[in-house]
Amino acid sequence: MRTTDFSKAPDIARAGVMFVGGTRYTSPAAWLRHAGRYRTMIGEMKRMKGYRGHRTYWQPPFTLGTIAWFDTMDDLMRFARTGTHRELMDWVVDGTKNATGGWIRVYSAHESGYTNGVWRAEENVMRNIETFTPVGREEVGPPVQRVRRARRDVPDAGRTGG
Known part of the structure; x- marks a missing residue:
């Protein structure tokens, strides 16, 4: 409702904001080099004002990503400015020895x-x-509960009257 x-x-x-990001690492060895920094960063994120939760996801072959929820955009941006996050991002974008791509989206x-x-x-x-909820030019959306159509009796095509 x-x-x-x-x-x-x-x-x-x-949460008022959701962060979704992913990094394509060069190999499982890069993941291992990253793991300690990531755990430290997650610990710091959990202590930040406005933190609501996070999940880590994997996308084959070497992409790891984070989905994180915060109360406000300011709370999320304050986390992005922390030293741990900055260090991790510097490590990720240090040429292509650790990662070959990354992306971030933020949703309100x-x-x-x-x-x-x-x-x-x-x-x-x-x-x-x-x-x-109405879409396009609708003023009111269609009913959620479908109106059931009255069932019409259809004569059996193989039967003859009688």
């Missing part, structure tokens, strides 16, 4: 979203919203 109150939702649902959460059940602040209910 639509809401702007995420106070009972998990930490990452209450809309004020409203959807919650259900135990994660709903308004009342503990599980149900659909009435209509989908």
